[in-house]
Amino acid sequence: MTDQIKKLLAYQAADAAVDEAEKKVKTSKARKTANLMKQRYELAVEERKKLIASRDEAETLVASMAAEIDKLASLADVDRAKDAPEDVDALKKLLAEIDKISQNLKKAEDKLNQINSLVAANEKKINEYAAVANKAKEEFNANKAEYEEIYAQAKPEIDALAAEREKVKADVDKTLLAKYLSLKKNKITPTAPLTNSRCGGCHMEMPAFAVSNATKNGYCECENCGRIIYVE
Numbered sequence: 193m194t195d196q197i198k199k200l201l202a203y204q205a206a207d208a209a210v211d212e213a214e215k216k217v218k219t220s221k222a223r224k225t226a227n228l229m230k231q232r233y234e235l236a237v238e239e240r241k242k243l244i245a246s247r248d249e250a251e252t253l254v255a256s257m258a259a260e261i262d263k264l265a266s267l268a269d270v271d272r273a274k275d276a277p278e279d280v281d282a283l284k285k286l287l288a289e290i291d292k293i294s295q296n297l298k299k300a301e302d303k304l305n306q307i308n309s310l311v312a313a314n315e316k317k318i319n320e321y322a323a324v325a326n327k328a329k330e331e332f333n334a335n336k337a338e339y340e341e342i343y344a345q346a347k348p349e350i351d352a353l354a355a356e357r358e359k360v361k362a363d364v365d366k367t368l369l370a371k372y373l374s375l376k377k378n379k380i381t382p383t384a385p386l387t388n389s390r391c392g393g394c395h396m397e398m399p400a401f402a403v404s405n406a407t408k409n410g411y412c413e414c415e416n417c418g419r420i421i422y423v424e
């Protein structure tokens with residue numbers, strides 16, 4: 193193994209130590225719960241908004257239905273108040289009209305009752321979602337505080353490890369370092385040993401020239417996964 197690779201691997205180890213320390217904080221139960229509660233809160237607020245919109249729509253409908261009912265009721269009243277016509281046909285016609293208006297009135301009232309009970313059920317749900325949102329917010333705040341405490345406790349260690357990483361970084365060959373950082377950014381483990389002429393990462397067989405390059409320079413790049421392949 194060349195000195196250049198040794199330095200790169202030392203940097204990789206220091207880098208992994210920082211990642212590990214950060215991971216402990218990031219994967220803490222408090223952070224996960226805080227994230228979950230944030231999602232729950234947002235969902236409840238969103239659902240509640242939708243319900244309020246549909247309640248407002250229903251209330252507009254109720255208002256227009258109520259106006260319609262008033263109109264029908266006053267029509268029926270006016271007709272009843274009239275003196276009954278003496279003509280039998282006219283009387284039958286009037287009675288039929290009153291009957292029809294009364295039927296429409298009944299239908300409208302039934303529909304209004306239906307809508308009103310839907311509005312009441314909706315109102316109940318709106319309150320339930322408000323309670324869910326409030327509770328989620330409370331739990332979010334509690335877990336956020338806990339997470340911040342965990343982070344504050346871990347921070348000195350993370351900072352020390354990061355400082356150590358910076359120290360080791362200075363010794364790494366610039367080309368290799370750039371390659372390493374770019375691979376890591378793409379979530380690829382940046383290095384792997386050359387193992388029986390294969391990439392130790394993806395196990396792809398390396399072409400002869402690549403193996404010979406690796407032997408000569410201490411490393412080569414895997415054409416398949418892009419890793420820095422080093423000779424042990």
Ligand SMILES: [Zn+2]
Nearest residue numbers: 391394414417
């Ligand atoms: Zn590979």
